[in-house]
Amino acid sequence: MGHLPTSESSCIIYHNCLALLSRWEEERYPEGIKWKFLEHKGPVFAPPYEPLPENVKFYYDGKVMKLSTKAEEVATFFAKMLDHEYTTKEIFRKNFFKDWRKEMTSEEKSTITSLSKCDFTHMSQYFKAQTEARKQMSKEEKQKIKEENERLLKEYGYCVMDNHKERIANFKIEPPGLFRGRGNHPKMGMLKRRIMPEDIIINCSKDSKVPPPPPGHKWKEVRHDNKVTWLVSWTENIQGSIKYIMLNPSSRIKGEKDWQKYETARRLKKCVDKIRNQYREDWKSKEMKVRQRAVALYFIDKLALRAGNEKEEGETADTVGCCSLRVEHIKLHPELDGQEYVVEFDFLGKDSIRYYNKVPVEKRVFKNLQLFMENKQPEDDLFDRLNTSILNKHLQDLMEGLTAKVFRTYNASITLQQQLKELTNPDDNIPAKILSYNRANRAVAILCNHQRAPPKTFEKSMMNLQSKIDAKKEQLADARRELKSAKADAKVRRDEKSKKIEEQLMKLEVQATDREENKQIALSTSKLNYLDPRISVAWCKKWGIPIEKIYNKTQREKFAWAIDMAEEDYEF
DNA sequence: CACGATACTTAGTAAAAGCAGC
DNA sequence: GCTGCTTTTACTAAGTATCGTG
Secondary structure (H helix, E strand, C coil), X not given: CCCCCCCHHHHHHHHHHHHHHHHHHHHCCCCCCCCCCEECCCCECCCCCXXXXXXXXXXXXCEEECCCHHHHHHHHXXXXXXXXXXXXXXXXXXXXXXXXXXXXXXXXXXXXXXXXXXXXXXXXHHHHHHHHHHHCCCHHHHHHHHHHHHHHHHHHCEEEECCEEXXXXXXXXXXXXECCCCCCCCCCCCEXXXXXXXXXXXXXXXXXXXXXXXXXXXXXXXXXXXXXXXXXXXXXCCCCCEEEECECCCCHHHHHHHHHHHHHHHHHHHHHHHHHHHHHHHCCCCCHHHHHXXXXXXXXXXXXXXXXXXXXXXXXXXXXXXXXXXXXXXXXXXXXXXXXXXXXXXXXXHHHCEEEEXXXXXXXXXXXXXXXXXXXXXXXXXXXXXXXXXXXXXXXXXXXXXXXXXXXXXHHHHHHHHHHHHHCCCCCCHXXXXXXXXXXXXXXXXXXXXXXXXXXXXXXXXXHHHHHXXXXXXXXXXXXXXXXXXXXXXXXXXXXXXXXXHHHHHHHHHHHHHHXXXXXXXXXXXXXXXXXXXXXXHHHHHHCXXXXXXXXXXXXXXXXXXXXXXXXXXXX
16 A cells, blocks of 8 residues: 555655656657566455355255356356346347357256246245355454455455556456446346456566466466556457556556546647637538538537447347447427427437437538438438548547547536636635535536436435434524523533524535436546646635545545646646 | 457446435 | 435446548
């Protein structure tokens, strides 16, 4: 721990390092060199499968059946998910059953021919009991587990990159299980196989101690590629994509990259007016491709849509971004609810989160959209002459380092800054100011369409809060009555008491408002990925808000560079 | 220019940890 | 100490972007 400075003096060192390191990058690390020295202990593998006790039974067609170890392991994956909606879905069941059968012995295969005849309930009960038992463990037992985890973290959770000891983000290899895709994923339920040392590529520097593979095993490969930041990689079997072990957000390499991202967004701020004028001009272009590009860019800018790369059909859930919008995803209303030229968006975006919005647009945009949609089927691409590669090439010409996603970062951060300016009331107390901060944050989350499922206990939790408020109100009324009837010499004390209760009441009411407004909105994604932390740091300094009220410990570690760097007058 | 491979960022959910009130 | 809730962390899927190749 403590590789990132927290004390004031070391912050200065860190600050200087950042400045220096960025210079070093140009001087010492030419084109794409990410480090000079990298040493780590390799990954932690998933624990081996432990067969079920003899008394835990699996039933097929009403009869007890003893499964082979391999088949049993895969069956437990399903049993553990039995209460989940996934296991009721046709695709999930089909994919699971197909992959499960591959793990069966030939006898099992010939017996088990229908998933609906499989009874996992006993297995499921066993796992529930296990979970319960874990909860009921004694303090000492829990402490022992905690210590074991800490030991693992200490041993495998850190690496040395150049002169820093850095925390690793995900040093544990993903355990085998059933793939849980989001939304309507065609591969849900498929078996995610166990990763072995023979699947693993180790990346470290030549002059480092190469981590030894587990006894009796070999790594797939050991390489020394200092043009990448990852320590370990493997290929997963569902999509065939590569997974990586990388450093924690608190690390130098991630922090610098993050800083750079916001600097790029700030450069966009300087030329965004020009770019906006440009795309407005392009709406009139005689080239269809240019018009489509200009309308798409307008959406990306105005609505903070994602770029929308093409995806392989049938391999993933059917989701889209800007460039991959289809005709069926928008409706054009020449007039709607007293507004002219309204575009109604309705599509599934990343993670199959629905984007629904009715947006009045400029007449030229509207006319262009009508043109793009002419003679097309609902399932045809809206921007048939455009893709993200074309768009990003164009953006690169407008500004070095500009890509579609920079608009999201820019618009998110500038919105936070504006909203903070607008909403912060200098006379408010700290809880009220924090409510304003959260509202500014919320404006961004809404812009970026960051949603969450309402917490399962939301209604109850609101009711609890309300009863707290009611109790506080009663308490206040009592205090005021006492104040009235108090003798002169006791008045001051009584008055102070009511004031204190009033403040507590106010705090509760603010909390209730905040929670209600936040029901289906997730603030953390924008806070962590889109909002230049220096804006928040400056706001805290300006209004005397402790930074701990805005960023928790992990967030403060991630944003250490910003906390150290930004002064009260920082402007994005 | 399409395409697949690669690397890295962004995302929501589930589990674990922390904590306030009894 | 226990309980029930809130907050934090862990997890890993799902995006963006770029590059080399034919």
